[in-house]
Amino acid sequence: MNRRELLKMIAAATGTALVGGQALTAFASGRAEAVLTDEDVRLLDEVAETLLPRTDTPGAKDAEVGDFMRVFVRDCYTAEQQARFRDGIARVEAHSRAAHGVGFLALDAPRRGEVVAALDREARARMESEARARMESEARAQVETQSEPQGFTLIKQLTLFGFFTSKVGATEVLRYVAVPGHYDGNLAYEPGEPAWATT
Amino acid sequence: MADHHYDAIVVGSGISGGWAAKELTEKGLKVLLLERGRNIEHIKDYHNAHKEAWDYPHRGEPTRQMKADYPVLSRDYPLNEQTLGMWADEQANPYVERQRFDWFRGYHVGGRSLLWGRQSYRWSPADFEANQREGVAVDWPIRYEDLAPWYDYVERFAGIAGTREGLDILPDGEFLPPIPLNRVEKDVAARLEQSFGGRRHLIHSRVANITQPKPEQNRVNCQFRNKCWLGCPYGGYFSTQSATLPVAMATGNLTLRPFSIVTQVLYDKDRGRARGVEVLDAENGQTYEYTADVVFLNASTFNSTWVLMNSATDVWPGGLGSSSGELGHNVMDHHFRAGASGEIEGYRDTYYFGRRPAGFYIPRFRNVGDDRRDYLRGFGYQGSASRERWDREVAEVSHGAELKQALSQPGGWSIGMTAFGEMLPRHANRISLDHGVTDAWGLPVLAMDVGLGDNERAMRRDMVQDAVDMLEAAGVQNVTPEEGDYAPGMGIHEMGTARMGRDPATSVLNAHNQVWDAPNVYVTDGACMTSSSCVNPSLTYMALTARAVDHAVRELKRGNLA
Numbered sequence: 001m002n003r004r005e006l007l008k009m010i011a012a013a014t015g016t017a018l019v020g021g022q023a024l025t026a027f028a029s030g031r032a033e034a035v036l037t038d039e040d041v042r043l044l045d046e047v048a049e050t051l052l053p054r055t056d057t058p059g060a061k062d063a064e065v066g067d068f069m070r071v072f073v074r075d076c077y078t079a080e081q082q083a084r085f086r087d088g089i090a091r092v093e094a095h096s097r098a099a100h101g102v103g104f105l106a107l108d109a110p111r112r113g114e115v116v117a118a119l120d121r122e123a124r125a126r127m128e129s130e131a132r133a134r135m136e137s138e139a140r141a142q143v144e145t146q147s148e149p150q151g152f153t154l155i156k157q158l159t160l161f162g163f164f165t166s167k168v169g170a171t172e173v174l175r176y177v178a179v180p181g182h183y184d185g186n187l188a189y190e191p192g193e194p195a196w197a198t199t
Numbered sequence: 200m201a202d203h204h205y206d207a208i209v210v211g212s213g214i215s216g217g218w219a220a221k222e223l224t225e226k227g228l229k230v231l232l233l234e235r236g237r238n239i240e241h242i243k244d245y246h247n248a249h250k251e252a253w254d255y256p257h258r259g260e261p262t263r264q265m266k267a268d269y270p271v272l273s274r275d276y277p278l279n280e281q282t283l284g285m286w287a288d289e290q291a292n293p294y295v296e297r298q299r300f301d302w303f304r305g306y307h308v309g310g311r312s313l314l315w316g317r318q319s320y321r322w323s324p325a326d327f328e329a330n331q332r333e334g335v336a337v338d339w340p341i342r343y344e345d346l347a348p349w350y351d352y353v354e355r356f357a358g359i360a361g362t363r364e365g366l367d368i369l370p371d372g373e374f375l376p377p378i379p380l381n382r383v384e385k386d387v388a389a390r391l392e393q394s395f396g397g398r399r400h401l402i403h404s405r406v407a408n409i410t411q412p413k414p415e416q417n418r419v420n421c422q423f424r425n426k427c428w429l430g431c432p433y434g435g436y437f438s439t440q441s442a443t444l445p446v447a448m449a450t451g452n453l454t455l456r457p458f459s460i461v462t463q464v465l466y467d468k469d470r471g472r473a474r475g476v477e478v479l480d481a482e483n484g485q486t487y488e489y490t491a492d493v494v495f496l497n498a499s500t501f502n503s504t505w506v507l508m509n510s511a512t513d514v515w516p517g518g519l520g521s522s523s524g525e526l527g528h529n530v531m532d533h534h535f536r537a538g539a540s541g542e543i544e545g546y547r548d549t550y551y552f553g554r555r556p557a558g559f560y561i562p563r564f565r566n567v568g569d570d571r572r573d574y575l576r577g578f579g580y581q582g583s584a585s586r587e588r589w590d591r592e593v594a595e596v597s598h599g600a601e602l603k604q605a606l607s608q609p610g611g612w613s614i615g616m617t618a619f620g621e622m623l624p625r626h627a628n629r630i631s632l633d634h635g636v637t638d639a640w641g642l643p644v645l646a647m648d649v650g651l652g653d654n655e656r657a658m659r660r661d662m663v664q665d666a667v668d669m670l671e672a673a674g675v676q677n678v679t680p681e682e683g684d685y686a687p688g689m690g691i692h693e694m695g696t697a698r699m700g701r702d703p704a705t706s707v708l709n710a711h712n713q714v715w716d717a718p719n720v721y722v723t724d725g726a727c728m729t730s731s732s733c734v735n736p737s738l739t740y741m742a743l744t745a746r747a748v749d750h751a752v753r754e755l756k757r758g759n760l761a
Contacts, residue, residue, distance in 0.1 A: 052603045059603070068258075075262040113599055120597035160606065164589040165252040165259075173607050174589070178249075180423040183553035185381030191547075195588055195609040198251060199425065199554055 035074050035082045040089055041066040046105060047092060048159040050112045057173045060159060063166035069158045081154070088151020095119060119152040126150065170197035205231040205454070207751075208476055208491040210461045210506065213310025215724040215740040216497030217439030217447070218353070222748035223495070224452035228755075231489055232447070233459040235481060235498075236287075236306035239313065241440035245430030247281055255280040275689060277303050277314075282428050285314060291639035300647035301688035302501070308457055310499060311691070312438040314428050317407040317556065318581065319359045320734035321350050321370040325567075330730050333575055336529060336624040337700045339729045340710035343370070349742035357437040357741065358413055360421075360557070361405030369562040369579075369734070376410045377403035378421070378557040382549050383584040383612050387673045388559070394672035399564045404557035404581065407437035407738075416442055423553035436556065458482045460640060464494055464519055464720055466511035472760065473519075473720045476506075479640055493719045493751050493760055497744070500725035501630055501645055504696040507707075507714070507722075508632050509643075520697055520707040520714050527631055529624035529698055530649045531731040533690035536683035537659045538580060539666035540615030541675035550586060550609060558583030561616065561669070563733055565661060574657040575623065578733045580666065582616025614675055618662035621733040623654050624695055628687075649687040692736050694728035712747040719760040723747045 036044070048060035048069075060066075073085050096104040096115050104115060127149070149157070163169040170176050174197035206228035209219045220232045238244075252258040261269075261278045269289050272278040277286060287304035294302060305311040324343035331338035347370070354373040363371040380388065380403060388401035408421040418434030418441055427436050434441035447453040458481040465488065467474045475490030496503040504527055508518035520526045558581060564570065565577035587610030596602045633646040663680045670678045700706020703715035708727050714720040723744040725736060732739075754760050 051598045052606075053600055055600045055603065057603075057607075071256055072258075072260070075264070076257055076260055078263065116598045160589060161258065164606070167251070167253040170251065170253060173603070176251075177552075178251075178424070180553035183379055183423045183551065183555050185379045185384070185551050187550045187552045189548055189550035189609070192608065193550075194607050195586070196554075199585070199588070 035077075035086070036070040036089075041070050043089060043092065043104060044069050044155065044159075046112065047116065047155060048163070050109070050116045051156060051159050052163050053109075058168045060163050063163050063168040065159055065162040065166070068162035068166070069155075072158060072162070081148075084148065084151055085154045086151075088153075088155045091119065091151050092155075120156070123150065123153045123156075127153070164197070203231070204475075204490045205229050206491060206755075207231075207493045207495065208233065208489055209495045209497060210476065211235075211310065211496070211498035211502070211724065212308045212439055212444070212455070213305065213497065213499060213724070214312040214315065214439065214737050215744045216310070216495070217312060217443035218741050218744040219495040219497055219721075219723065219748055220447040220453055221443040222745050223752070224447040224450040226748070226752045227450075227452065228752065229452050230447070230454070231491065232453060232455045233461055233476070233478060233489075234308045234310075234455065234457045235460045235502075236308065236457065238308045238455070238457040239430070239440065241434070241445070242430070242432045245432055247429045248426060248432050250281070250429070271301055272303060274301055274684075274686075275303075282314065285428075292644075293636060293638060294644045295633045295636055295646035297646055297648035298650050299686045300649055301686050302647070302693070303688070303691050304499065308455065309439040309444075313430055313440065315438075315737060316691075316735065317427065317436050318560070318735040319354075319357070319361075319405050319407045319738040320560075320579075321372055322346070322732050322734065322739055323368050323370055325368065326730065326732040326734075329576065330624075335575065335730070336626075337698070337702070337705050337729060340699050340701045340706075345710075346739070346742050346746065349746040350738065353738065353741040353745055357407050357442060357738075358409035358411075358418075359405055359738070360403075360408055360410045362403045364400065364402050364562075366400065366562055368564075368567050372405070374405065378406060378408065378410060378555050379403070380559055381551050381584060383543055383546055383614065384559050387543075387584065387614065387675070390673040391561075391669055395564075395669075398568070398570075399561060399669065401559050401561050404560045406557045408435055408556050409437075416445065418442070421556065423555060425554035425556050427556050460642070461498065461506055462486070462509060462642065464496075464506060464510040464717070465490070466514065466519060466717060468511070468514050470761075471717065473510075473717045479642075481640065484640070492755055493721065495744075495748075495751075496720065496722045496726070497724045500693040500696060503722050503724055503726040504630065505632070505645055507697060511717075515716070519717055519720070522716055523700075523703060523705055523707055525626070525698060525705060526707050527696050528626050528629045529695040529729075530628040530630060530647075530687070531622040531624055531692075531694040531728065532649075532687045533619040533692045533731065533733065533735075534622055534651060534655050534659065534685055534687075535617050535619045535690050536685040537620070537662035537666075537681070538582070538615065538617035539663065539670050539678055539680050540613060541670045541678035543584065543612040543614055543675055546612050555583070559616075565658075565665070572657075572661065574654045574661075576621035576654070576658070576733065578618040578620035578658060578662050580616040580618050582614065584612055584614040586610060586612055614670065615681070616666055616670075617681070618666065619690065619692075619733055619735070620655060620658045620662055622687075622731050623652060624698070624730055625652055628695075630696055647688070651687065692725070692731070694725040694731050694736060697722050697726040698729045699727050700729060711750040712743060713750075718754075719751075721747045721751055 045066035048065040052060040176197040212234040266273040287306040361374040421435035510519040561580040563577040589606040628649040697707040
């Protein structure tokens with residue numbers, strides 16, 4: 001699989017191409033300074049762990065996904081994308097307080113799950129309605145429009161990307177062989193066996 | 200005064216320049232190989248060859264700074280952390296886009312031989328005859344039969360994995376065992392064969408990855424890591440570094456000079472011959488003269504023409520080779536990013552092992568035999584089938600152990616393919632010197648003025664629709680037509696600008712790749728192409744180069760180049 005296919009699949013998983021990735025050629029803007037604080041990273045680690053928890057295999061915190069997000073958002077996002085990512089963090093906190101009266105970090109695991117599930121539903125509903133509107137407007141005006149994914153989608157996207165491309169995620173959750181040596185195009189597969197980490 | 204004299208000078212060290220150096224040195228000539236960029240030593244300088252995503256700060260993705268530094272590269276996949284530094288510095292090496300043109304350059308020893316796609320197909324007899332038959336541009340001065348033995352020769356040395364299929368449109372060659380198709384691809388191939396009455400074929404990619412070791416070249420067979428672009432420490436694919444350069448070096452006849460920008464061919468107007476080249480040292484800014492009996496221009500399609508445009512301007516204002524009025528004209532690329540993809544039900548008990556640097560190929564079937572379309576020429580498809588990964592939609596679960604479990608396992612099978620279409624040579628598609636813009640060394644840069652024509656636009660409709668039809672005929676579900684962003688150059692198959700022909704009034708080069716106006720100057724990279732076929736061009740450059748060197752050395756011995 002080549003990079004184009006990878007980006008296409010990320011698009012399928014999260015409703016849009018990987019933001020900050022190669023598909024979008026945003027020009028340099030924003031400052032190369034810390035966009036996310038240590039406090040943000042702690043929160044992102046817990047959101048990521050809620051999305052991809054440690055089970056009998058490592059989870060998002062084991063892969064230091066929060067730290068990865070700090071680096072990626074700082075260096076790869078435009079100022080505008082950074083602002084939207086920060087909105088996503090604020091949205092997690094706001095939803096948590098509205099639904100449960102306290103911030104996300106003060107919630108137990110099941111309630112964190114409820115918050116994340118609600119934000120995920122909200123993001124999917126938004127993307128679906130935007131996609132419908134886009135189809136209608138394209139049919140009318142024959143122009144292509146593209147909407148930018150909002151905060152929670154960005155957080156989920158970087159969680160999946162950061163986790164499955166980490167060494168922990170790739171080698172202990174997925175399967176990895178550095179030097180395959182040959183190709184077998186008809187390998188028997190049993191349900192439950194992990195996917196290959198690299199293509 | 201000349202600084203040094205050599206029997207032959209080769210300008211450029213990529214695929215064709217490496218071949219020229221190998222052939223010339225093996226025939227006993229003392230050769231100076233000039234490369235404008237830095238040296239990259241085989242294995243030792245492949246710094247990222249063993250890295251994985253987690254070894255890069257941004258897991259391979261480009262940063263804002265990288266996009267600012269490489270605005271052209273950032274239009275497509277070549278801008279990534281893995282190959283950063285392997286593409287020409289866009290700040291030091293600007294060019295002008297009269298129309299958008301994506302120019303992806305490799306300015307270092309090995310050039311784009313380190314970065315190429317490795318798909319290696321012979322041209323067909325029909326490809327060489329099409330211009331004449333259809334009254335397009337000018338006739339090729341050679342036919343398939345002229346090149347066939349040279350295809351044999353370069354395939355045996357480079358090592359091409361593939362299968363013999365007995366197709367007129369895609370001649371067979373000297374192949375190593377193929378890189379296998381997977382089970383799904385084999386089944387799709389069988390269904391296509393049935394659905395289209397044996398007129399469309401899904402075959403193995405033919406690629407310059409060796410499936411058997413070549414101990415005489417110190418090359419281990421492909422290890423199925425699919426990291427070719429990072430330089431292969433096994434020598435698993437053909438590059439200047441893995442294959443041609445070591446052979447040339449071993450003769451003791453080669454001098455390699457990196458950081459050497461050739462600014463012009465030095466032309467002796469009394470003799471009507473080149474006497475050497477002028478070199479601007481990219482590091483110290485000094486100018487040097489090197490003389491030779493014969494000069495091979497292999498600086499990459501546009502840069503070979505750039506050198507010609509800057510040469511002998513006291514005789515011809517448009518440069519050496521411009522007397523035809525065709526120098527810089529007839530730019531071609533392969534237009535692509537048009538095809539289809541879809542999902543395949545079942546096969547959940549099947550997976551694969553290893554990472555292929557290849558997939559499948561569907562040779563051209565349009566305007567072949569009794570098929571007639573409302574456009575000329577045709578296209579071939581490259582594609583593959585694979586199981587989906589973690590970056591897929593899992594609608595049922597939003598988070599938690601279930602999401603992790605689901606994404607940790609392979610998803611269903613998908614298949615996709617994109618066509619590579621032939622682009623007709625048109626005089627209006629041209630490059631020219633822009634003296635108003637200079638590079639970091641004060642040299643004038645190229646201006647690109649290239650666009651797709653009606654023929655390509657008509658072809659693109661078939662490129663999408665035929666892909667949809669074939670996938671649907673093969674039982675693929677949810678088939679999605681795909682047409683993505685394409686601008687000339689993006690195929691990284693730039694061709695033309697110094698075409699071969701039969702008449703000095705309408706072509707720059709003769710049947711042996713000699714400049715009509717300076718027969719001891721040979722141009723054997725993509726610049727020489729008279730038409731573009733729809734197959735990947737590098738194998739043909741290799742064959743043309745080996746053939747031209749054979750000619751040059753015989754002519755030198757006869758005294759015809761003096």
